[in-house]
Amino acid sequence: MATEDKNRATAAAILPLVGGAANVSSIAHCMTRLRLGLHDRSLVQDDALKAVPAVMGVVDDDTYQIVLGPGTVARVTPEFEKLVEEGRASAPEPATTVTAEELASQGAEMKAARKAKNATPFKLFLRRIANIFVPLIPALIGCGIIAGLNGLLVNLGWLTSVTPALAAMASGFMALIAVFVGYNTAKEFGGTPILGGAVAAIIVFPGVANIEAFGQKLSPGQGGVLGALGAAVLAVYVEKWCRRWVPEALDVLVTPTLTVLISGLVTIFGLMYVAGEVSTAIGTFADWLLSNGGAGAGLVLGGFFLPLVMLGLHQALIPIHTTLIEQQGYTVLLPILAMAGAGQVGAAIAVFFRLPRNESIRRTIKSALPAGFLGVGEPLIYGVSLPLGRPFITACVGGAFGGAFVGFFNQLGDAVGSTAIGPSGWALFPLLDGNHGLGATIAIYAGGLVVGYLAGFVATYFFGFSKDLLTEFNVSQEPAASPATAAGTPAPVTGPDPLEKTPAGV
Known part of the structure; x- marks a missing residue:
């Protein structure tokens, strides 16, 4: 019962911050995110949402996406749906009708403007494919x-x-x-x-x-x-x-x-x-x-997967993964692509050590790292590496080295695969399979993670910051809307947010 109360409390905290029940047009969830269709995007309180303890971050895309993490999102979504239904049922009838029309008009204009700027037929098609799988x-x-x-x-x-x-x-x-x-x-x-x-x-x-x-x-x-x-x-x-x-x-x-x-x-x-x-x-x-160019293929796949995710193009790989699982019992591509998350974790740890006086960013990293180790990368991507600029690139370097490691063993004939898609990081261990026994498969995948962590750390520690960027961010600040909120940890209101500036070292 305590768990149900916790999930309902999370849903209750989120609902008013997205404009209330009248502002919600659709509700869905994927592996880690609560995906909401909203009538009026301007009613959303982003910073307050990021400060909700269970919220790891937010992504404004075709739908408004609130990152809650695997397991949590599947439990919070039903509670959120109940609250929306209750809110609509209890709202005064005339006010609801008028408000819905006004919000729909404003929301349609904003949505059309965003779609015209960002959406392409190809990306919309890939989203449809993702919605199927x-x-x-x-x-x-x-x-x-x-x-x-x-x-x-x-x-x-x-x-x-x-x-x-x-x-x-x-x-x-x-x-x-x-x-x-x-x-x-x-x-x-x-x-x-x-x-x-x-x-x-x-x-x-x-x-x-x-x-x-x-x-x-x-x-x-x-x-x-x-x-x-x-x-x-x-x-x-x-x-x-x-x-x-x-x-x-x-x-x-x-x-x-x-x-x-x-x-x-x-x-x-x-x-x-x-x-x-x-x-x-x-x-x-x-x-x-992978048999003929495993190390090189792993280098490219592991290195470019994070940018593919940012562009939404990774969705094209879902039918390929599913086809390989259907044919061979596992997909050999997913363990290599999972190395991108390892590079991200290594980069975040390096940022933690390179910015010893920036408590807000360090607090973000400490709260987001456990999820990062389990393969949930959004808090580290949107709360740390992407706003900083260079660490995002060095995280990709870490992913490339980890992918090359796993790909090299595939080239030697030791196939490392996953029997399902979705999880990565440590969460992928129970799903690993291969052609040379479970022990060898686990050892190779674990070795790839270690290589990804180390390469991401080294690349970020030595090349992730220019002198100007390091001087700018390595200061003792407690910002009002620091990236710590992106990982679900509220920060005291005492100063400006250093990540609102464009990094000089990108």
Whole structure:
């Protein structure tokens, strides 16, 4: 009960700081962030939000995102939804209507201005792809950990009567993941979700083994998540076409029938083969890349992942990760990309030592480091390295060295992979898998983290500050809105915020 009270208290602290229930148009959450659609962005009190103890930081994107961390966000969101519903129900009817119209008008103008400046068709498409796959991450994590536990028990020869049940739990979701992808795809693209799932289900149906296409027998699961995504998108367009041309009296019978029939035939006699070839090519290329240029590939992937995240382009990797997990049981890319977080942690520790008199920044680092070690990088990125400038670049250097380390062992034939996507840092240990035993896999990944920490620290300590920047920031200050608030630690109001200035050493 105490935990529920704590989560409700967090939700209650957040709600008035985002403009109250009347200002909230939509509520969702991902692995670490509470994502809110807001009518009027100007009503949000950013600094006060960052000072809420459970809040690690905020990100103003297509939605307003409040970083709460894994586990916490899944518990706070339902409480927040209840409070919003209660607030709307208790608000006076006339005032609610008028206020909502005014806020919607102002919010629409601000949102349109931001979208015109920042949004591109490609990034919007990638967000849609992320919206399809992100809801699947909790199941991937749960099933991945069960798969790891089952593998450990099998290797040790323990609980042999239980391991078949664990194998079924771990494999059941992956066997039907195409159905969930189809369902989410249709929902995201404006179709009927269950029709998207129905068409995608064809891909995993055992009976397709009796069908021949392009001169060869199909196999259940051929095309995987990519085929399911394509099939569901096609189903959405067929359904929308039917809605325009089929008479309303016949719509309930004709539209779903034609949607499944047309999309299903195209899937069976086209998409499954094409998507299967693409999926195979992705797996082959990933194996080739790390087998032949593992250290170099790891250097590039680990070094550029943080900028990809900042630009939102990392979302393009989600279907690739899922395809590799579906094909090989794990993705060899994620442990390398996770090294970017290690570089970030090492850089933050170096900043801590380089700025011994700036208590506000040091307090931010101390409060954000535990989350950073567990793979939650937003507090360190937005509260420390990015505002300072150079430390963000040196953090990327640390990620590059850590990625090169893991990639080098992949090049030697020791594949290091993750059975799920989402976690990184220390939180990835329970999800690790490879081709040379769990002990070797864990040792290589841990070694990569250590290399990333050390490289990020050394690069930042010696090259992360110019003389002017070091002089400017290495002062004893207690700012009113220091980056400490980005990690959820309020700072006393005694002076200006040094991070509001443009770093001179970038």
